[in-house]
Amino acid sequence: xxxxxxxxxxxxxxxALATAxxxxxxxxPAQEPLRRARGVLQTPQAVSRPRSRQLWYxxxxxxxxxxxxxxxxxxxxxxxxxxSFVSIEPPNALLLDIKGSLKLLGPLETLxxxxxxxxxxxxxxxxxxxxxxxxxxLWCARGAEDHPVVIEDLGTLAGxxxxxxxxxxxxxPQRLQTLRAMGVTRVGELLRLPRAGLARRLxxxxxxxxxxxxxxxxAPRRAFVAxxxxxxxxxxxxxxxxxxxxxxxxxxxxxxCAQFLRERQxxxxxxxxxxxxxxxxxxxxxxxxxxxxxxxxxxxxxxAQKLTRLELEAPVRSMELISxxxxxxxxxxxxxxAGGLSGGGRDTAPQLVExxxxxxxxxxxxxxxxxxxxxxxxxWRRVHELRLTSLLGxxxxxxxxxxxxxxxxxxxxxLDAPLPLSETDIRAEAGPERIESGxxxxxGVARDYYIARQIDGIARQLGGExxxxxxxxxxxxxxHSKRWYLHGVxx
Amino acid sequence: MADARVWRLKGASAAPTRPxxxxxxxxxxxxxxxxxxxxxxLIEVLLDDTGLGEVQLFLPALVASQRGxxxxxxxxxxxxxxPADPARTSDSGAVDAPWLVWIAPPYEPYAPAxxxxxxxxxxxxxxxxxxxxxxxxxxxxxxxxxxxxxxxxWLKGTDDxxxxxxxxxxxxxxxxxxxxxxxxxxxxSSPASLRLLVTRGEYEPHxxxxxxxxxxxxxxxxxx
Numbered sequence: 001x002x003x004x005x006x007x008x009x010x011x012x013x014x015x016a017l018a019t020a021x022x023x024x025x026x027x028x029p030a031q032e033p034l035r036r037a038r039g040v041l042q043t044p045q046a047v048s049r050p051r052s053r054q055l056w057y058x059x060x061x062x063x064x065x066x067x068x069x070x071x072x073x074x075x076x077x078x079x080x081x082x083x084s085f086v087s088i089e090p091p092n093a094l095l096l097d098i099k100g101s102l103k104l105l106g107p108l109e110t111l112x113x114x115x116x117x118x119x120x121x122x123x124x125x126x127x128x129x130x131x132x133x134x135x136x137x138l139w140c141a142r143g144a145e146d147h148p149v150v151i152e153d154l155g156t157l158a159g160x161x162x163x164x165x166x167x168x169x170x171x172x173p174q175r176l177q178t179l180r181a182m183g184v185t186r187v188g189e190l191l192r193l194p195r196a197g198l199a200r201r202l203x204x205x206x207x208x209x210x211x212x213x214x215x216x217x218x219a220p221r222r223a224f225v226a227x228x229x230x231x232x233x234x235x236x237x238x239x240x241x242x243x244x245x246x247x248x249x250x251x252x253x254x255x256x257c258a259q260f261l262r263e264r265q266x267x268x269x270x271x272x273x274x275x276x277x278x279x280x281x282x283x284x285x286x287x288x289x290x291x292x293x294x295x296x297x298x299x300x301x302x303x304a305q306k307l308t309r310l311e312l313e314a315p316v317r318s319m320e321l322i323s324x325x326x327x328x329x330x331x332x333x334x335x336x337x338a339g340g341l342s343g344g345g346r347d348t349a350p351q352l353v354e355x356x357x358x359x360x361x362x363x364x365x366x367x368x369x370x371x372x373x374x375x376x377x378x379x380w381r382r383v384h385e386l387r388l389t390s391l392l393g394x395x396x397x398x399x400x401x402x403x404x405x406x407x408x409x410x411x412x413x414x415l416d417a418p419l420p421l422s423e424t425d426i427r428a429e430a431g432p433e434r435i436e437s438g439x440x441x442x443x444g445v446a447r448d449y450y451i452a453r454q455i456d457g458i459a460r461q462l463g464g465e466x467x468x469x470x471x472x473x474x475x476x477x478x479x480h481s482k483r484w485y486l487h488g489v490x491x
Numbered sequence: 492m493a494d495a496r497v498w499r500l501k502g503a504s505a506a507p508t509r510p511x512x513x514x515x516x517x518x519x520x521x522x523x524x525x526x527x528x529x530x531x532x533l534i535e536v537l538l539d540d541t542g543l544g545e546v547q548l549f550l551p552a553l554v555a556s557q558r559g560x561x562x563x564x565x566x567x568x569x570x571x572x573x574p575a576d577p578a579r580t581s582d583s584g585a586v587d588a589p590w591l592v593w594i595a596p597p598y599e600p601y602a603p604a605x606x607x608x609x610x611x612x613x614x615x616x617x618x619x620x621x622x623x624x625x626x627x628x629x630x631x632x633x634x635x636x637x638x639x640x641x642x643x644x645w646l647k648g649t650d651d652x653x654x655x656x657x658x659x660x661x662x663x664x665x666x667x668x669x670x671x672x673x674x675x676x677x678x679x680s681s682p683a684s685l686r687l688l689v690t691r692g693e694y695e696p697h698x699x700x701x702x703x704x705x706x707x708x709x710x711x712x713x714x715x
Contacts, residue, residue: 352633352638356629364619366617367617368615380603410604410607413541413596414599454542471540471541472542490542
């Protein structure tokens with residue numbers, strides 16, 4: 001029986017429908033076009049399809065108990081010898097799709113033994129199993145008494161799973177306790193229970209798990225993709241004491257980093273520089289770029305900006321340049337034509353933003369956007385991810401159009417928080433504009449806004465006949481408390 | 492290249508041929524050489540409190556500069572490309588719409604108001620430096636970068652040397668530099684090509700042109 005027929009023939013009691021509706025849709029199909037677009041090579045096995053027969057090898061490493069994914073990622077790199085699709089199952093297991101590798105590295109028993117040998121070579125204790133579904137392989141690896149378990153035939157799957165203790169499912173202890181109290185100790189006993197009752201008592205997620213294990217449901221998984229980054233170290237023969245020399249020494253590293261990025265058609269958005277000293281802890285320099293780039297000149301400039309402002313606490317023995325995560329270069333970030341080469345030393349906007357940010361800090365340089373919202377304080381927001389390329393905004397423009405039909409003009413300056421104000425200090429010139437909104441999120445406002453002029457002290461002393469002078473203000477009266485507040489200034 | 496530079500300097504010194512952005516106020520336009528705010532130059536606005544409509548004086552020019560409409564040249568007979576307009580004539584200008592940079596504004600620039608006035612918000616950069624020196628450095632960088640149409644800078648005080656640097660940067664980058672600072676600086680000398688004192692008025696603020704390169708100083712009556 002293939003998974004396809006199993007799915008089709010599966011009885012469809014109401015609970016099954018409810019199960020399907022209650023669970024989030026599989027992740028993988030949505031991921032696929034994205035990855036393709038990024039140019040990551042993807043083998044046909046990379047997406048697990050319900051129709052194709054699969055064979056999963058699972059390895060559980062009892063020694064790894066920490067939440068740290070580092071060691072598992074290293075093991076992934078070893079496992080990638082055997083298949084292009086390796087998936088991490090936290091906290092301590094790997095899943096390998098080995099169906100495609102059988103032709104080349106088979107037969108199955110040999111392949112299984114070879115992968116096991118790989119862990120032995122690493123002096124790592126591992127429990128392994130091979131089964132047609134991901135969860136079945138995992139459960140067998142965790143729970144089977146005699147190792148290794150190799151199940152190739154879908155027909156014998158239920159029989160094999162039935163013998164396993166329920167602890168192999170790694171469900172939460174409370175649920176397992178409930179099951180044990182019901183007298184269920186093996187997966188087989190669990191499979192004999194009525195579906196609807198099981199789902200009601202223990203939640204639909206568990207029934208879903210059983211379906212996945214028995215190949216009644218597809219279970220898409222995400223493949224592990226090795227993260228690459230540039231990392232190169234440069235040791236100095238004699239210690240360097242001034243930042244200017246460091247800059248000189250950095251040049252070849254930057255050159256190689258740019259080369260590394262160019263070869264991979266990728267760019268970076270962050271760079272780290274680690275300066276090691278003899279006695280004190282290493283100095284770390286973080287540099288962020290305004291847009292993804294692989295251009296040597298921009299990498300050099302942003303690091304130079306950081307270095308010139310760096311005060312070295314101790315002489316530097318060695319220096320290491322580490323790139324951030326590699327990101328695909330998009331057409332918009334190919335800035336070679338935007339002025340870098342032809343502009344004769346002129347900047348592009350990203351360069352300007354980078355230079356400002358490198359010296360003033362990331363938070364100090366930002367843009368603002370207008371949000372269609374009635375409450376004045378919620379009608380705008382700072383944005384730090386600037387759309388630096390010349391994609392003259394569809395989103396931003398739309399918001400602008402929404403905001404242009406205000407009855408009353410809005411002030412150029414808005415105060416961070418409304419400032420209490422005496423009514424005698426101002427004279428209303430226009431208004432009111434009633435703004436009553438936001439009752440749904442607990443920050444409701446009920447205000448009457450006026451455009452007012454400030455009356456300065458002298459004018460008031462001379463009597464009310466004076467014309468009001470002074471700043472034009474945007475004030476409001478809170479409707480419940482009748483208090484006045486200053487909220488903006490027409491500059 | 493060398494020839495072009497020589498030419499540019501000559502052009503910058505000849506005030507009447509400088510391209511300008513209209514102020515949106517005919518009374519003020521009439522008093523300014525060329526009929527508007529000069530580009531590629533430094534303008535100094537002296538005022539003590541905000542809320543006098545001082546930003547409003549520049550908003551029409553900022554909107555026009557972002558729309559990419561060419562500044563009106565006072566003397567159209569000069570057939571050569573306008574000297575202070577490299578951001579639009581060079582390659583980078585064609586690709587990137589010009590930016591506006593506001594450095595150390597006294598309050599938060601309110602996005603809906605700016606959008607209401609027609610500013611392209613996706614091309615507006617707000618910079619909040621830690622101190623005056625950083626602010627001046629940022630202004631110099633932005634002015635000379637060639638990607639900015641206008642740089643507005645709010646400062647408590649600065650010295651003559653920095654103003655000179657800003658002026659040079661504005662001329663180099665072809666940007667309009669506007670410096671807002673307190674009125675107590677009115678008696679100090681300044682290299683700015685235009686100095687403007689804004690004080691409180693009854694309906695409109697009082698405008699006093701302290702210095703106009705190529706024009707006549709004196710008060711301006713905005714009510715006309």
